[in-house]
Amino acid sequence: MYAHPSRRSLLRASTMAGAAAVLSGCVTAGGDDPAPQATGAVTDDNPLGVPDGADLEVVIFNGGYGEEYTRHAVTLYEERHPDATVTHEGLQKVGEVLQPRFVSGEPPDVVDNSGAGRLDIAALAAAGQLTDLADLLDAPSLDDPAVPVRDLLLPGVVEDGTLDGTVRYLNYSYVVWGLWYSRSLFDRHGWSVPATWDDMLALCEDIKGAGIAPWTWQGKYPEYMMDPLQSLAAKAGGIELVHAIDNLEPDAWRHEAVLAAADAIHRLAAGGHFLEGSEGLSHTEAQNAWCSGRAAFIPCGSWIEGEQQDVTPEGFDMAMAAVPALTAADALPNGAVQGASSESFLVPAQARNPRGGLEYLRCLFSGEVARGFAESAKAMPVVRGATDGLDLAPGLASVAAALETAGDDVFGYKYRTWYPELAVEVDTATGELLAGRADPEQWADRIQAAADAVAADDSIAKHER
Known part of the structure; x- marks a missing residue:
C-alpha cells in the first residue's frame, strides 16, 4: 500500500x-x-x-x-x-x-x-x-x-x-516486513544475516569493502524505512510499546526504545551505508538497483518478489530476513517479525x-x-x-519460514489505518531523519506533537488496543 x-x-x-x-x-x-x-x-x-x-x-x-x-x-x-x-x-x-x-x-x-x-x-x-x-x-x-x-x-x-x-x-x-537480500550474493562473499544491529553495522563495512552499497531504500516513500525502524522499536520495547503508540499515549514516541531505534536507522545514513542517491529513488528504481546487485539489503514487505518477478536475474535467490535485534536484551526474541x-x-x-x-x-x-x-x-x-x-x-x-520461526511473536501497528494524518507526519519526519535534517530527538518530538494533536482532536474517531 x-x-x-x-x-x-x-x-x-x-x-x-x-x-x-x-x-x-x-x-x-x-x-x-x-x-x-x-x-x-x-x-x-x-x-x-x-x-x-x-x-x-x-x-x-x-x-x-x-x-x-x-x-x-x-x-x-x-x-x-x-x-x-x-x-x-x-x-x-x-x-x-x-x-x-x-x-x-x-x-x-x-x-x-x-x-x-x-x-x-x-x-x-x-x-x-x-x-x-x-x-x-x-x-x-x-x-x-x-x-x-x-x-x-x-x-x-x-x-x-x-x-x-x-x-x-x-x-x-x-504481509510480513523485513530485510531482503540475495542468498547467492551472500554465499559468494561468505556473509551471514546479522543477528543484532551492531552486527549489521559491522557487516555494512564488509559489504562496502566489496564495492557494493550495503543498503538502498525507496527514498520517495519514507514509509519503507519506517518499517525497520518501528520493528527495532517493537523488539526493544515490546508489545506494550506498540500498543502505547497505537493508543496515542503521551510520550510514546519519546520512549527510550523508539529513540534507540531512530538512532540505529540514523546511523545507517550517517555511516554512508546507503546507495548514493537512494533518497530520490522511487520504489521501482530502488528495487531494480537492489536486484541488479548494486545494494545488498532493501527494506520491504513480502510483496516484493511478485513485483520484481519480471526483472529478477536468474539465480538471484531473493530471501527475507527478520530485522535484527536492537540489542541482545530486547523484549521480543530476535526472530520476531512485523506482520x-x-x-x-x-x-x-x-x-x-x-x-x-x-x-x-x-x-x-x-x-x-x-x-x-x-x-x-x-x-x-x-x-x-x-x-x-x-x-x-x-x-x-x-x-x-520466518513466520514459522516467529511463532506467536508477530507484531503489527495500527496507527496508519486508524490515523492517516499521523502517518503522513511520521513519514515526513522519517524522510528528514534519513536526509540528516533532523536528529532522533527532533524526529521523535515532531511525531509526538502530531500524535498529541490527533489525541486532542475530538473530530477524529479514536480506537484502542
Whole structure:
C-alpha cells in the first residue's frame, strides 16, 4: 500500500482532503432516495441471499498483486450466478476515482481499497458507509459448507478489519516486513544475516569493502524505512510499546526504545551505508538497483518478489530476513517479525447489490482462489492451508519460514489505518531523519506533537488496543 502499485501507501494531503469530503458528504449521500438494494431468497445454494440476475460491479486496486486472483473470483461468482453481469475494473488511484461516487451515493458493490490515495477506511466506517461483514463471516465457505468463512481465515484477520466492534473490511494478503537480500550474493562473499544491529553495522563495512552499497531504500516513500525502524522499536520495547503508540499515549514516541531505534536507522545514513542517491529513488528504481546487485539489503514487505518477478536475474535467490535485534536484551526474541493482513476488501453500504458483494468475497476467500493468488502473486494469502503442497518461490518460502520461526511473536501497528494524518507526519519526519535534517530527538518530538494533536482532536474517531 505504498504510493504506487504496491501494498503500502504513503497517504498525502490530497488523501486527507478526500477523506474529509467523504465524512462531510457520505452520510447523506444520494439524497432522500438512495438507490434500492437488491435482495434474494436465502437457500443452501444461496446462503447470502444474492438476487437473481442482479449486476455486480467490482473495482480493485491493480498493483503488484495483479488482477488474476480477483478475476478468478469473478469466474467462480459467474458460475454460481450465471444470470448476473459482472463488471471488473482495475485502478491505480482508488480514492481519487471512487470518493465522488461515495459522496453521490453510487459506489461499486465491492472495492479493493489499496494503493496511493486509498479511501480512508476509518472515515468511511465513521460515516456509516461500510457494510457489516458478519453475514459473510458466518456464511458457509465454498470449500466446505460445514466450515464458516471466518474459520478459514488466519489469526488476526478479523481483528484487523474490525472497527469499533464491527467487521468493516477483510484483508486478503498476509504481509510480513523485513530485510531482503540475495542468498547467492551472500554465499559468494561468505556473509551471514546479522543477528543484532551492531552486527549489521559491522557487516555494512564488509559489504562496502566489496564495492557494493550495503543498503538502498525507496527514498520517495519514507514509509519503507519506517518499517525497520518501528520493528527495532517493537523488539526493544515490546508489545506494550506498540500498543502505547497505537493508543496515542503521551510520550510514546519519546520512549527510550523508539529513540534507540531512530538512532540505529540514523546511523545507517550517517555511516554512508546507503546507495548514493537512494533518497530520490522511487520504489521501482530502488528495487531494480537492489536486484541488479548494486545494494545488498532493501527494506520491504513480502510483496516484493511478485513485483520484481519480471526483472529478477536468474539465480538471484531473493530471501527475507527478520530485522535484527536492537540489542541482545530486547523484549521480543530476535526472530520476531512485523506482520499483518493487508489489501482491504470492503462492501459499500450504499451499493446496489451488497448481497452480491458479500458473495463475491465468499468466492474470493475460497481455497481455490487463495492458492491461485499464492502462485501468481507470490504472496501469502490469509486463507488457512492455501499454500499447502505448493512449490513456493524462494522469497515466499523464506517468508513462510520466518513466520514459522516467529511463532506467536508477530507484531503489527495500527496507527496508519486508524490515523492517516499521523502517518503522513511520521513519514515526513522519517524522510528528514534519513536526509540528516533532523536528529532522533527532533524526529521523535515532531511525531509526538502530531500524535498529541490527533489525541486532542475530538473530530477524529479514536480506537484502542
